[in-house]
Amino acid sequence: MSMFKIFDVSGSAVSAQTQRLNVVASNLANVDTIEGPDGKPYKGRQVMFQTVLMGEQTSAGVRVSDVVESTDKARMMYAPQHAKANAEGYVEGSNVSAVEEMVNMISASRSYQNNVEVMNTAKSLLLKTLQMGQS
Amino acid sequence: MQRLTATLDFQSQALVLRAERQRLLASNIANADTPGYQARELDFANALRTATGTQQQLGGALSTTHEGHVATSAGFGTATGLDEDGNLIYARHSQDAVDRNTVDLDRERASFADNSVKYEATLRFINGSVRSMLDAMKSPSQG
Numbered sequence: 001m002s003m004f005k006i007f008d009v010s011g012s013a014v015s016a017q018t019q020r021l022n023v024v025a026s027n028l029a030n031v032d033t034i035e036g037p038d039g040k041p042y043k044g045r046q047v048m049f050q051t052v053l054m055g056e057q058t059s060a061g062v063r064v065s066d067v068v069e070s071t072d073k074a075r076m077m078y079a080p081q082h083a084k085a086n087a088e089g090y091v092e093g094s095n096v097s098a099v100e101e102m103v104n105m106i107s108a109s110r111s112y113q114n115n116v117e118v119m120n121t122a123k124s125l126l127l128k129t130l131q132m133g134q135s
Numbered sequence: 136m137q138r139l140t141a142t143l144d145f146q147s148q149a150l151v152l153r154a155e156r157q158r159l160l161a162s163n164i165a166n167a168d169t170p171g172y173q174a175r176e177l178d179f180a181n182a183l184r185t186a187t188g189t190q191q192q193l194g195g196a197l198s199t200t201h202e203g204h205v206a207t208s209a210g211f212g213t214a215t216g217l218d219e220d221g222n223l224i225y226a227r228h229s230q231d232a233v234d235r236n237t238v239d240l241d242r243e244r245a246s247f248a249d250n251s252v253k254y255e256a257t258l259r260f261i262n263g264s265v266r267s268m269l270d271a272m273k274s275p276s277q278g
Binding site for chain 2 (some may be wrong): 007049050051062125133
């Protein structure tokens with residue numbers, strides 16, 4: 001039954017959106033991080049989505065092909081007393097924009113919901129198909 | 136025997152195509168955030184005609200009725216670079232996106248709901264014809 005593929009397709013999308021949500025959570029958590037494990041300020045991360053064909057032409061799933069670091073400019077905060085301040089008294093912060101990440105989060109959660117709904121519909125249709133000819 | 140199952144055959148073809156379209160719409164919804172993804176669509180009427188053998192050639196009915204129309208020498212299939220199953224066309228997109236994604240999520244969701252209802256309708260048609268066939272086979276004493 002070809003409709004079973006819907007679970008693969010939507011499942012891959014749900015998992016990709018989860019990964020995106022994960023990255024958003026990391027970015028939001030580190031919005032004020034000025035020192036990472038490498039001693040440098042935190043750089044925002046973004047997932048890259050890629051279409052992946054699942055056997056047939058009509059089933060195209062999604063996967064996260066790469067997680068890239070954002071190249072946005074880091075925020076400079078004026079804090080001369082800070083231990084990490086440079087010669088001019090500025091501290092380099094992360095380059096995460098909290099507003100952008102919130103928007104990203106809403107978008108990811110909506111897409112997640114859409115795909116869950118697709119799976120629910122497919123499930124109920126398949127259950128009805130199982131009862132074909134019985135009623 | 137052929138007459139008995141002709142209706143069922145037709146409905147089952149329709150059901151398979153509905154399932155295929157459902158899968159296609161699910162793919163479009165899944166790829167709503169994928170950069171560069173081109174939304175696909177199934178020309179259901181054409182596909183059903185081809186599947187049930189009531190049309191000679193897919194896309195053969197394409198004609199230009201307006202001077203602004205672009206004439207196609209071949210059917211949809213070759214026009215979109217698809218050869219094997221020819222029924223897949225690219226969905227017309229309403230708004231341009233910076234990432235060249237052409238999925239219109241609202242339309243896809245509407246089509247998805249529409250297709251689910253029609254899938255279920257086809258299922259009921261099948262159930263109905265099975266039931267009437269079984270009824271016809273009953274002996275009078277069975278009530």
